[in-house]
Amino acid sequence: MGIFLPALAGGVLIGLSATLFLLLNGRIAGISGLVAGIGRPGERRRVDAAFLFGLILGPPVFALLAGHWPPMRIEAGLPILALAGLLVGFGTRLGSGCTSGHGVCGLARLSPRSIVAVLVFLATGMLTVAAVRGLA
Amino acid sequence: MSTALRLLAALVAGLVFGLGLALSGMLDPARVRGFLDVAGAWDPSLIFVLGGAVTISGLGYRLCRRRSGPVLETRFDLPIRRRVDAPLVAGAALFGIGWGLSGFCPGPAVAALSTGATPVLVFVAAMLAGMALHDFGRRAVERGPTGLPPPVPRG
Numbered sequence: 001m002g003i004f005l006p007a008l009a010g011g012v013l014i015g016l017s018a019t020l021f022l023l024l025n026g027r028i029a030g031i032s033g034l035v036a037g038i039g040r041p042g043e044r045r046r047v048d049a050a051f052l053f054g055l056i057l058g059p060p061v062f063a064l065l066a067g068h069w070p071p072m073r074i075e076a077g078l079p080i081l082a083l084a085g086l087l088v089g090f091g092t093r094l095g096s097g098c099t100s101g102h103g104v105c106g107l108a109r110l111s112p113r114s115i116v117a118v119l120v121f122l123a124t125g126m127l128t129v130a131a132v133r134g135l136a
Numbered sequence: 137m138s139t140a141l142r143l144l145a146a147l148v149a150g151l152v153f154g155l156g157l158a159l160s161g162m163l164d165p166a167r168v169r170g171f172l173d174v175a176g177a178w179d180p181s182l183i184f185v186l187g188g189a190v191t192i193s194g195l196g197y198r199l200c201r202r203r204s205g206p207v208l209e210t211r212f213d214l215p216i217r218r219r220v221d222a223p224l225v226a227g228a229a230l231f232g233i234g235w236g237l238s239g240f241c242p243g244p245a246v247a248a249l250s251t252g253a254t255p256v257l258v259f260v261a262a263m264l265a266g267m268a269l270h271d272f273g274r275r276a277v278e279r280g281p282t283g284l285p286p287p288v289p290r291g
Contacts, residue, residue: 003161007184010160014185015192017153022196024145026206026213029153031243036267043139050143051150052246058154059163059250070158072248073166074255076238085245085259087234089266092242095227096215099241100153102228103186108193109214116220121232122172128236129172 018105021051030101031055032092095121142208154247160185163248165239172236 018029025047037048063069076084092098095117097106102121106114161167162185170179205211235241240248240259248256 003181004184007160007181008188010156010158010162011185011188011190012192013152013156013159014189015156015194015196017149017156018189018193019196019199020152021146021149022200022206022212023203024149024207025142026209026211027146028214029149031153031241031246032267035242035246035264036271039268039271046139047142047146050146051153054147054150054152055154055157055243055247056250057151058156058247059158061151062155062158066158069251071161071164071167072251072253073164074239074253075166075169076255078255078258081238081240081255081259082262084234084238084240085262086266086269087230087237088240088242088245088259089263089268090270091227091229091231091234091266093227093267093270094223095229095231096217096224098231098243099235100243104189104193105197106215107186107190108197111215112218113215113220113224117224117228120225120228121235124229124232125172125236126174128233129169130175132237133173133176 014100014104015108018100018108022105028101028105030097030105032089032098033096033101036093091121138208145208153243156189157244157247163244165244168239168241168244169236 021027021029027047029051031052034048034051038045038052059070074081088098095102097114097117099121102111102114102117107118157163161182167179168182170177171182173179200206200212231241238259242263245256245260245263249260
């Protein structure tokens, strides 16, 4: 079991969150869309902000319950993180979603757009990691 | 009252999402990159995160489809586009490159803001800039060089 059971249990919680948000608020739990949503005018931005605030509370509440913070080992330096952030921000807006919106919610709805998006970002993510390791 | 309930529901859903990320190992960029490192020391454990999440989310979606609307709002707000187009593929490709470089996707990056760590702040600031750049660029393209609305595409 080791790392597999927490991975599965964490995934179940993420699925429950997506279900709650759809059942109660009628919304897709896509994080890139919610982040973009707080920049738009209207009542919805408060719902988006409330979800994101809860998301930020996740790690400290986990630390309270588990007695330790979840591991977060960031290997990339600041310039690479800045470049990666730009690509993630631009790419998720152009591609209408990220790991949560396309990956969790879109695959669950068997959306053809999401299935293609997940295959593409998994492929370029894997190629990028392989390329970076080749250069290092 | 109902606005307070809507905000509370969103807050709880976000918290459960963040707890799931923390428990699953998705908050650890080194582990995410290990998952993407199929040609090296591949760590397949994060497949279980996606598997668990998609299974539960799929059951939840089926449950919701039996209802005429959500509990706290008048209607479900679901994506209606079905066509796979070039922006979808190009955007997903760029996102994957950034994901592979950093090990961060938007959910874990936002959740990790709670640490206040400088690398997280740099990543999220750049992500917001990338989103703004896209939205600014699209508005400029839609306005066109004349500043008039774009012509209606034929066919």
